[in-house]
Every structure is written in C-alpha cells, then in structure tokens.
Amino acid sequence: MTVPAGRVPGPGARGGEPASGAAGSGAAGSGGGPRPREAGQTAGARAVARALTGVLPAEAILTDPARLRTYDCDGLSHLRVTPGLVVLPETTAQVRAAVLACAEAGVPFVARGAGTGLSGGALPVADGVVIALTRMRRILRVDPADKVAVVQPGVVNTEISAAARPYGLYFAPDPSSQTVCTIGGNVAENSGGAHCLKHGFTVNHVLAATVVLPTGEVVELGSQAPDPVGYDLLGVFVGAEGTLGIATEITVRLTRAPLAVETLLAGFPGVEPAAATVSAIVAAGVVPAAAELMDALAVEAAEAAVGCGYPPGAGAVLLVELDGPRAEVAGALAEVEELCRRHGAFDLRRARDESERAALWRGRKSAFAAVGRISPDYYVQDGVVPRTVLPEALLRIGALAERAGLRVANVFHAGDGNLHPLVLFDAAVPGAAEAAERLAGRILGVCLDLGGSITGEHGVGVEKMAYLAHQFSRDDLDVMQFLRCAFDPAALANPGKLFPTPRLCGEPPGPRRGAHPLQDAGLAELY
Amino acid sequence: MPLTDAVRRDLHALPDVAVVPGDPPTVLPTTVQALAAVLGHAGDFTVAVVGARTSVAPGEPWTAADVVIDTGRLDALLSYDPGELVVRAQAGMPLARLQRTLAEHRQRLALDPEHDRGTLGGVVATGAYGPLRLRHGTVRDQLLGVTAVLADGRVARAGGNVVKNVAGYDLGKLYTGSLGTLGVLAELAFRVAPLPPAHRWLAVPCGLPAAVDLARTVDEAALEPAAAQWYGPGEGGGELWLLFEGTPAAVEDILGQARALAAPFATGAPRSHAAHTRPVPPATADTSARLRLAAPLSRLADLVRHTVARCARLPEAVWTEAAVGVGVATLSLPVSLPAGPSSGWEEALKEVRDLAAPYGGSVVVDTGPGAARLPADPWGSPPDAVALMRAVKDRFDPRHRLNRHRFLEGL
Numbered sequence: 001m002t003v004p005a006g007r008v009p010g011p012g013a014r015g016g017e018p019a020s021g022a023a024g025s026g027a028a029g030s031g032g033g034p035r036p037r038e039a040g041q042t043a044g045a046r047a048v049a050r051a052l053t054g055v056l057p058a059e060a061i062l063t064d065p066a067r068l069r070t071y072d073c074d075g076l077s078h079l080r081v082t083p084g085l086v087v088l089p090e091t092t093a094q095v096r097a098a099v100l101a102c103a104e105a106g107v108p109f110v111a112r113g114a115g116t117g118l119s120g121g122a123l124p125v126a127d128g129v130v131i132a133l134t135r136m137r138r139i140l141r142v143d144p145a146d147k148v149a150v151v152q153p154g155v156v157n158t159e160i161s162a163a164a165r166p167y168g169l170y171f172a173p174d175p176s177s178q179t180v181c182t183i184g185g186n187v188a189e190n191s192g193g194a195h196c197l198k199h200g201f202t203v204n205h206v207l208a209a210t211v212v213l214p215t216g217e218v219v220e221l222g223s224q225a226p227d228p229v230g231y232d233l234l235g236v237f238v239g240a241e242g243t244l245g246i247a248t249e250i251t252v253r254l255t256r257a258p259l260a261v262e263t264l265l266a267g268f269p270g271v272e273p274a275a276a277t278v279s280a281i282v283a284a285g286v287v288p289a290a291a292e293l294m295d296a297l298a299v300e301a302a303e304a305a306v307g308c309g310y311p312p313g314a315g316a317v318l319l320v321e322l323d324g325p326r327a328e329v330a331g332a333l334a335e336v337e338e339l340c341r342r343h344g345a346f347d348l349r350r351a352r353d354e355s356e357r358a359a360l361w362r363g364r365k366s367a368f369a370a371v372g373r374i375s376p377d378y379y380v381q382d383g384v385v386p387r388t389v390l391p392e393a394l395l396r397i398g399a400l401a402e403r404a405g406l407r408v409a410n411v412f413h414a415g416d417g418n419l420h421p422l423v424l425f426d427a428a429v430p431g432a433a434e435a436a437e438r439l440a441g442r443i444l445g446v447c448l449d450l451g452g453s454i455t456g457e458h459g460v461g462v463e464k465m466a467y468l469a470h471q472f473s474r475d476d477l478d479v480m481q482f483l484r485c486a487f488d489p490a491a492l493a494n495p496g497k498l499f500p501t502p503r504l505c506g507e508p509p510g511p512r513r514g515a516h517p518l519q520d521a522g523l524a525e526l527y
Numbered sequence: 528m529p530l531t532d533a534v535r536r537d538l539h540a541l542p543d544v545a546v547v548p549g550d551p552p553t554v555l556p557t558t559v560q561a562l563a564a565v566l567g568h569a570g571d572f573t574v575a576v577v578g579a580r581t582s583v584a585p586g587e588p589w590t591a592a593d594v595v596i597d598t599g600r601l602d603a604l605l606s607y608d609p610g611e612l613v614v615r616a617q618a619g620m621p622l623a624r625l626q627r628t629l630a631e632h633r634q635r636l637a638l639d640p641e642h643d644r645g646t647l648g649g650v651v652a653t654g655a656y657g658p659l660r661l662r663h664g665t666v667r668d669q670l671l672g673v674t675a676v677l678a679d680g681r682v683a684r685a686g687g688n689v690v691k692n693v694a695g696y697d698l699g700k701l702y703t704g705s706l707g708t709l710g711v712l713a714e715l716a717f718r719v720a721p722l723p724p725a726h727r728w729l730a731v732p733c734g735l736p737a738a739v740d741l742a743r744t745v746d747e748a749a750l751e752p753a754a755a756q757w758y759g760p761g762e763g764g765g766e767l768w769l770l771f772e773g774t775p776a777a778v779e780d781i782l783g784q785a786r787a788l789a790a791p792f793a794t795g796a797p798r799s800h801a802a803h804t805r806p807v808p809p810a811t812a813d814t815s816a817r818l819r820l821a822a823p824l825s826r827l828a829d830l831v832r833h834t835v836a837r838c839a840r841l842p843e844a845v846w847t848e849a850a851v852g853v854g855v856a857t858l859s860l861p862v863s864l865p866a867g868p869s870s871g872w873e874e875a876l877k878e879v880r881d882l883a884a885p886y887g888g889s890v891v892v893d894t895g896p897g898a899a900r901l902p903a904d905p906w907g908s909p910p911d912a913v914a915l916m917r918a919v920k921d922r923f924d925p926r927h928r929l930n931r932h933r934f935l936e937g938l
C-alpha cells in the first residue's frame with residue numbers, strides 16, 4: 001500500500017479541527033472560528049442512524065466514537081475528520097436505504113472503499129455519514145464467453161484478475177495499491193496504473209454499473225452490451241470521485257492475457273537520457289505496456305528498503321515492459337534494447353521468468369514506501385506533463401527543490417508523462433511540512449505551465465481543489481457543475497471535494513428545511 | 528417558430544460568420560468566438576449542428592431547425608507534436624485530412640468509420656467507429672480533451688491535452704455520442720497511435736455463427752487481431768475478415784497461426800491480402816435504413832439471425848457487417864422495403880428489442896441520408912436512467928434549442 005507517511009495529527013485531533021487549512025472544506029467550520037450548529041448536525045447523523053435502525057443490522061451501524069475515528073482519513077492521512085456515523089451495507093438495497101436516510105435528513109455522505117486514495121477523496125464530512133462498502137466484496141459472475149465480470153464495489157482489484165485467470169483473462173487497470181484497493185474506489189477515481197499507457201484506464205474497462213444516486217434512486221448506467229442507447233453517463237460517473245452517487249454493482253471488461261511479456265531494466269547515467277529513450281521508443285512506433293522511471297534518490301531509497309539490486313551508480317533506472325503476441329514482442333524488445341544502448345544505457349537486464357520479472361519490479365513497486373527509509377516524512381505528488389518535456393520538468397522541479405531546501409525523489413510513469421515527485425521532509429522541523437506542501441504545489445504549477453495536468457491518477461479530492469481552478473476557467477467548472485446538479489441537486493454526495501467552490505444547484509428538493517448545512521457553514525453559495 | 532428578420536440581420540452582421548441564406552439559413556463561423564456569438568445571441572431560435580452531413584444518425588432531420596450551424600470552416604489544426612502522440616484540431620476538420628497529416632509522421636487516429644469525409648466533431652457527436660474498434664476502442668477511448676460551446680454561448684473545456692489526466696469531470700465522454708444535443712463541439716484533442724509498418728487481412732469464408740466461434744478461438748490464442756469483421760448477406764454465407772498489424776515479420780508469423788486456426792471453421796480457402804479497402808454492400812443493396820445491433824459477444828449471432836428473419840422479407844437482400852469481437856453489427860436494409868404505416872415495422876422491431884433487452888442489447892434505426900424514414904421509433908424503450916439523462920439535458924441546454932428531438936425520448 002502506498003500511503004504517504006505524512007504528518008500524523010496528535011491524539012486530540014478530531015473532526016472540525018482540521019490538521020491544515022486545506023481540510024477546511026470537509027469540516028463544518030473554516031478558519032478556526034466557532035463551530036456553528038454543532039448540535040443540529042449531530043442530530044442529523046443521529047437521525048440517519050435512527051432511520052436505519054431495523055433496516056440495517058445493528059452491527060452495520062457504527063456510532064461508537066472510537067470506531068468512527070478509524071474512518072477519519074484515507075491515504076492523505078494528514079487530513080482527518082471524524083464522521084458522525086459509519087454504515088457498512090451489504091446490499092444495494094441497504095446502500096439505497098442509507099442514502100435515502102441521508103437525503104431525507106439533508107445529511108452529506110461519503111462513500112469509501114479501502115481508503116487507499118491519496119487525494120483525500122474519502123475524507124469524511126464532519127458529522128456526515130461514511131458509507132463504507134468493504135462488506136460488499138462478492139464476485140457475482142465471471143463470464144469468459146462474454147469477457148466480463150460482475151462484481152460488488154468492495155472487491156479488491158487483484159481479486160478480479162485472480163478470478164479471471166483460469167480463463168486466460170485479467171482486469172487490466174493496475175494501480176500500485178491494487179492488492180488492497182477496491183474496484184469501487186477504482187471507478188470513483190478512474191484509476192490507472194503502470195500499464196495504462198497501452199491498456200487504458202478504469203473508464204475503458206467498465207461496461208455498466210448499478211448506481212445509487214444521491215437522491216436515493218437506483219439506476220443502471222451503461223450495459224453489458226456495447227453502445228447502450230442514451231447519454232454516456234457511465235463515462236462521466238467513472239472518475240467523478242464519488243460526487244455523483246455510489247456504484248453498488250460493477251460490470252467490468254476482462255482482457256485476454258498476452259502470450260508474451262518481456263521486462264527490461266536499464267541503468268542510465270542520468271534522468272535525461274532515460275527520458276529521451278522513452279521518447280525514442282514511442283517515436284519508433286513501439287507502444288510499451290509500461291515505461292517506468294526512477295531517479296537516483298528514488299533508487300537509493302528502494303535499495304535501502306528492499307535491496308532490489310538495481311544497477312549501482314545509476315543516475316536513473318528505466319523499466320520497460322512489452323506485451324503481446326510472441327513475434328511482435330520479440331521484435332519490439334530488440335528495438336528497445338538497441339534504443340537504450342544508443343542513449344547510453346548500461347547494465348541492461350531482461351527478466352527470464354516470472355520471478356526475475358518480480359525482482360525487476362520490486363524496487364519500483366516499493367518506491368513510495370521506501371522513501372520512508374531515507375526521510376522521516378514525505379509528500380506524494382501526482383502531476384502530468386507532455387512526455388517530450390519530461391527532462392525540462394525535472395530540471396525545474398530540481399531547481400524548485402533546491403530553492404526550498406528540500407530533497408525530491410522522482411518516480412514516474414515516463415510513457416505517459418505522469419510524474420510522482422516525492423517531497424522529503426522532517427515534520428519535527430518547524431515549518432518543514434508547510435514548506436513541503438508549498439513545494440508540492442509549485443510542482444503542479446510547473447505541470448500546468450508545461451501544458452499538463454494537476455493529476456494523472458490520484459484525483460483532485462480535497463488535496464487539489466484549489467489547483468483545479470488553475471487548470472480550468474470559471475466557465476469550465478460551471479459547466480461541470482451542471483452535471484453534478486443533474487445527479488445531486490442537494491449536494492449531498494461527497495461535498496467539499498473536487499470543486500474549489502462548492503455551490504448549490506438552485507433547486508431545494510426533498511423535505512430538507514431551512515438553509516443547507518454547507519451554506520450555513522459559509523462553504524457554499526446559492527447557484 | 529420562424530426566424531425573425533431581426534435575428535437574420537443580426538447573424539449576418541456577426542464578424543467571422545458566413546451566412547448562406549435559406550430556410551433555414553446556414554451559418555458558418557470561422558472562429559470559436561464567432562460560434563459562441565451565434566449561440567449567445569438572445570434570439571429565441573433553435574439550432575441544428577452539422578458537420579459534413581455524412582452520418583445516418585436517427586432522430587429529427589437538421590432541416591427542422593430555425594438556424595443550421597455548419598462547423599465546416601472551423602477546421603484548423605491546432606497543435607500536433609508527433610513525439611507526444613497527441614493532436615488537437617478544430618471540430619470541423621474532416622477526419623481524412625487529419626489522417627493525411629498524421630500519416631506524414633507515420634501515425635494515425637486509430638479510428639476508421641465508414642466515412643472519413645466526416646468531420647471530427649461529427650465523429651465524436653455520433654460516437655463513430657470502424658473495424659479497428661476491436662483493438663483501439665471507439666472515439667470515446669481516444670478523445671482526451673474537448674472545448675464545447677454551450678447552448679447559451681458559453682465556451683467550456685474539459686479534459687486536457689495529455690494522455691493521462693483525471694482533473695475534473697471528463698465531459699468528453701458525455702458529449703461523445705450525444706448527437707450535438709448538449710453543446711457544439713469546437714476543439715478536440717485526441718491520442719494518436721503509431722501507424723503499424725505492416726498490415727494484412729485474412730478473409731475466411733464462413734457463416735456468422737462460425738465467425739463468432741473463430742474470432743473467439745483467435746482471441747483465446749492471444750493473437751490480438753486489430754479487427755474481426757464478418758461481412759455478408761443476411762447471416763449465412765459470408766466472410767470473416769481478420770486484421771493483423773505490426774512489424775512485417777510478426778504479421779506474417781501471426782497470419783500463419785491464424786490460418787491454421789481458421790481451417791476447421793472455413794467453408795472455402797482463406798485469402799490474405801493487404802488492401803486497405805473492406806467489403807462494401809453490393810450496389811443493389813442501396814439502403815433505406817440501417818439497424819445497429821449490440822449484444823454481448825455470445826449473443827450477437829443470435830440477435831442478428833432473429834433480426835434478419837423478422838425485419839427482412841428477403842433476407843438475402845440484407846447486408847450485414849458484424850464486429851464479432853466487439854458485439855455490434857450493422858444491417859443495411861434495401862430501399863425496396865415496405866415502409867407504410869401498416870408495414871409491421873413497429874411489431875418486428877419490438878420483438879427483436881424484447882429479445883435483446885434481457886442481456887442489455889439494443890437495436891437502433893439509423894436513417895439513410897435523404898431517404899424515407901422507417902415508420903418506427905429509432906431507439907426502442909428508454910434506458911433505465913432516462914430521467915437522469917433528461918435532467919442532464921435540462922441543465923446543459925435548458926431551452927432545448929440544440930438539435931431538438933434528435934436524441935432519444937425527444938431530447
């Protein structure tokens with residue numbers, strides 16, 4: 001699991017006392033002022049609990065403060081908010097009951113899978129409801145003839161591939177947390193992974209979903225058959241970060257396992273020739289299944305953590321994976337090896353079997369956690385630049401790091417320009433955490449400057465809300481809000497995430513009385 | 528409502544907009560700002576959006592609107608860096624022209640719909656695809672970013688110009704296949720793919736059910752064909768065309784394996800060739816309408832068989848093109864089909880749609896350009912989420928002025 005060590009709040013940290021200003025959107029109050037209407041909001045969560053008593057089993061309704069606190073963060077662990085209530089439904093009907101109870105009481109809810117997300121997308125709303133889907137983990141059907149599987153949202157990503165393997169099939173999206181993260185979370189975040197350069201993202205592999213809308217209605221989006229009639233609502237639901245509803249049953253496409261897989265690892269004197277190699281590979285017409293790059297600092301960390309035995313003295317390590325029919329892969333491998341050598345690669349290694357392949361990947365897969373060996377704390381960033389400007393992006397990140405007096409280890413999906421700079425800091429040093437966060441933010445500025453994106457796969461969540469307005473204009477964001485308002489007119493599904501200025505939709509639906517809690521808290525304006 | 532003279536005068540006066548008089552008049556903006564100015568005009572007129580008019584999409588014809596917006600002069604290439612495998616262009620650029628530019632750098636948009644004369648905007652709005660869908664997906668899978676002009680003239684972007692990006696809602700998915708009912712596409716960014724150095728087709732004579740089985744066998748052998756299309760009359764005698772792409776040596780190697788796998792399924796000798804063309808309906812099968820069928824892989828042959836039997840009195844006059852590895856098929860119906868109100872179309876379509884519904888399949892009627900319409904609902908029963916779709920339309924285009932009634936359920 002790749003969670004940032006980050007700053008761990010003190011034992012007294014609770015919801016409503018956000019660990020940093022960035023958490024303000026999820027909390028009931030902002031700026032440290034007095035918390036408004038605490039009793040009323042607690043009453044909201046209590047009302048939902050009451051409404052669900054007898055509908056959900058008693059053990060599926062958590063109200064004990066100690067147990068609630070275990071749901072107070074996701075992988076962005078320096079932001080913590082204790083929810084007012086946690087429910088653990090096991091069926092679509094139970095999810096629907098929970099959402100309906102929230103809708104009737106006007107209480108916001110946050111859906112949660114394994115909580116491995118790195119952008120705070122599953123951060124609870126103070127005194128709101130967390131709907132945890134971890135008990136919905138049945139694989140309902142694997143159909144090799146139609147190449148689909150139907151699964152519940154709490155199924156772990158790799159479990160789908162395990163169930164499909166006997167038929168020579170697998171589920172292609174492979175986020176690095178895939179052994180623990182759930183398909184429901186993958187759908188919410190449109191997860192990618194190391195192999196999405198060739199095989200695409202979650203959205204390219206989800207065919208249909210049963211969705212509980214924020215109004216409590218249950219609809220089918222998409223279809224097991226291609227080209228369902230009507231608007232492609234599933235296409236925008238995937239990646240909407242839980243703001244459009246909760247998927248309770250998901251039909252995924254299964255991919256034929258390739259006949260041949262070749263994994264190649266090469267040491268380079270520096271990052272630039274390694275990045276240039278990736279561009280040359282792509283220019284030669286080869287689309288690798290994966291092209292991963294680590295700089296010297298990241299390699300040093302991985303070496304310290306897992307002893308991966310990467311080429312000693314390398315200024316950068318490039319890992320390339322090719323898959324497909326044997327003849328195709330053999331030709332491409334020769335070409336890639338030649339391009340690596342031509343760009344100054346030394347110590348080329350090719351995996352001869354599965355265990356060697358795993359060994360080559362071990363350093364890369366452990367990289368995030370490994371930086372814990374060389375730094376007390378770190379901040380994982382996720383940004384995208386056009387592939388051809390990777391060297392320039394790294395130079396600029398290096399210069400920013402130097403100016404901030406901080407070290408940055410770089411691990412990235414070089415094939416698609418997706419950077420994961422790891423900003424190293426020591427939280428014990430006063431101001432270091434803030435400096436790291438500032439640096440991480442400036443790195444996003446570099447990504448946007450170079451024509452890229454503020455997030456390639458971790459999502460906006462609460463972490464990057466403020467930066468979304470740098471990537472998109474007010475009009476762009478307003479039009480996105482049209483969609484949210486069509487799905488969730490009362491703004492109850494994961495409010496305070498994704499959009500920098502949460503706004504209401506101008507339609508007071510349902511039995512809610514008085515002002516919306518977000519409006520009261522000064523976090524929303526009427527739209 | 529007829530267009531007022533005042534509105535006509537205003538449209539004529541807009542900068543960067545050519546107006547072709549007529550009823551309805553056609554306006555051709557040459558910049559995104561000009562397109563925004565047309566839609567931002569306060570006049571209460573409905574708008575039809577057209578590209579190259581090559582599609583045979585269902586719904587209300589474009590002539591029913593007060594004003595036609597033709598995107599044909601919004602056709603600039605905006606940016607193309609071959610090293611990025613990303614291209615940006617305005618929506619009125621014909622697909623063929625973009626492909627020529629990309630081919631100069633040995634790249635392509637891996638999208639091969641029937642008409643490459645169509646515009647990029649039209650390709651996105653209709654969700655077009657061709658045989659390459661098996662390997663590369665539809666335009667949905669290749670659209671990275673979009674700039675659309677909304678019904679009120681607002682210009683809004685979504686997505687981006689890099690292949691990996693999850694910032695904000697991916698509205699490109701929503702616009703794809705929406706037939707221009709949510710916004711007018713102005714600028715589009717696509718991921719592009721290297722042009723494979725070699726490609727070979729293997730045409731295997733066989734019926735449709737055998738073609739489905741053969742495609743599955745080839746898939747299980749992980750030969751990764753780029754396309755698997757069955758062409759033929761009805762669902763009987765025809766050919767499965769398998770496309771293999773890659774380096775010359777690899778393609779020859781894989782073709783040999785595919786040939787061996789095909790033997791038990793073939794009713795004649797398989798042929799291989801490198802032609803870029805693919806079979807087209809015989810000239811006699813000039814069509815009045817097309818039925819687009821979609822089903823899970825294992826149900827496609829059955830749905831085609833029933834549809835041919837039920838909807839065509841002369842099955843041999845139907846031309847079928849079936850993407851057997853994808854689960855979609857197009858049936859081209861001859862002009863001679865009876866089309867009167869008592870021709871039984873509604874009943875026939877209802878029957879095959881009822882057959883397809885339990886497994887999520889669909890049968891959609893596309894109308895041939897200029898031809899008489901079939902007296903039947905093009906879409907069938909509304910999807911489960913129709914109320915939500917209506918809510919989306921109401922938010923994006925509150926007055927329903929864009930391509931009114933073009934989409935299902937009058938959207």
